[in-house]
Amino acid sequence: MKAKLDAAGYTTTLQSFSTSAGTSYNVIAEWPHGDANHVVMAGSHLDSVSAGPGINDNGSGSAGVLETALAYAASAQTPRNRLRFGFWGAEELGLLGSKYYVNNLPAAERDKIELYLNFDMIASPNPGYFVYDDNPAGNGARDDLVSYFTTTTLATYSNVDRTTSYVQKTLNVLAYKGKTVTVRFLGQEDSSLQTSFVIDDVALTTS
Ligand SMILES: [Zn+2]
Numbered sequence: 001m002k003a004k005l006d007a008a009g010y011t012t013t014l015q016s017f018s019t020s021a022g023t024s025y026n027v028i029a030e031w032p033h034g035d036a037n038h039v040v041m042a043g044s045h046l047d048s049v050s051a052g053p054g055i056n057d058n059g060s061g062s063a064g065v066l067e068t069a070l071a072y073a074a075s076a077q078t079p080r081n082r083l084r085f086g087f088w089g090a091e092e093l094g095l096l097g098s099k100y101y102v103n104n105l106p107a108a109e110r111d112k113i114e115l116y117l118n119f120d121m122i123a124s125p126n127p128g129y130f131v132y133d134d135n136p137a138g139n140g141a142r143d144d145l146v147s148y149f150t151t152t153t154l155a156t157y158s159n160v161d162r163t164t165s166y167v168q169k170t171l172n173v174l175a176y177k178g179k180t181v182t183v184r185f186l187g188q189e190d191s192s193l194q195t196s197f198v199i200d201d202v203a204l205t206t207s
Contacts, residue, residue, distance in 0.1 A: 001066060001087065005029040008073035010085075017089070017100040024089030026097045029069055034079035039112045041084045042068065043098070044119045045091030060123035062087055081114070143195035148184040150176065159195040166200060173204070 005012050010029040017024055044061035048054030069085045088097035144158040155169045185199055
């Protein structure tokens with residue numbers, strides 16, 4: 001693989017790293033044209049498992065990425081951005097190869113990678129498409145507001161099921177008659193992607 005990429009004009013690097021199953025390798029191939037400050041990257045893992053067909057997982061992904069790299073080189077086009085291809089070892093042991101690559105890449109070099117596309121089992125007849133979100137905040141639970149009445153959780157609000165209008169919550173407080181109680185609102189927020197909570201009114205109705 002490295003020899004084919006070398007012959008096609010790629011600048012290749014063979015990275016070795018140790019795993020519990022012995023030495024494993026990454027092959028990195030960079031097309032030495034285009035803006036080196038903006039890297040577009042595609043990759044796939046080279047290893048397989050004995051429990052499944054390696055021809056698909058991940059012979060298919062690695063063959064597809066390799067063929068794409070060779071076809072691009074043969075096309076004699078000049079890319080605007082820098083193209084880089086990664087072939088990872090020991091993915092099945094816990095993404096060891098790609099983690100090794102990222103962990104040994106200086107922060108300034110990591111920042112230059114604008115896009116990474118991963119190809120795994122692309123010969124599957126029943127494919128799934130997944131997006132790995134590099135936003136650490138993600139689209140999951142991020143901001144929340146919990147209201148408490150003494151030790152009772154009255155309501156929990158989150159960015160996940162946010163509402164743009166007011167929501168009224170009512171609690172029967174008869175059990176607290178004659179007692180001193182504390183009403184408390186506790187908010188947690190990720191400031192990079194904020195959700196606004198408005199507490200408009202807290203009222204006690206007597207009857
Ligand atoms: Zn795989």
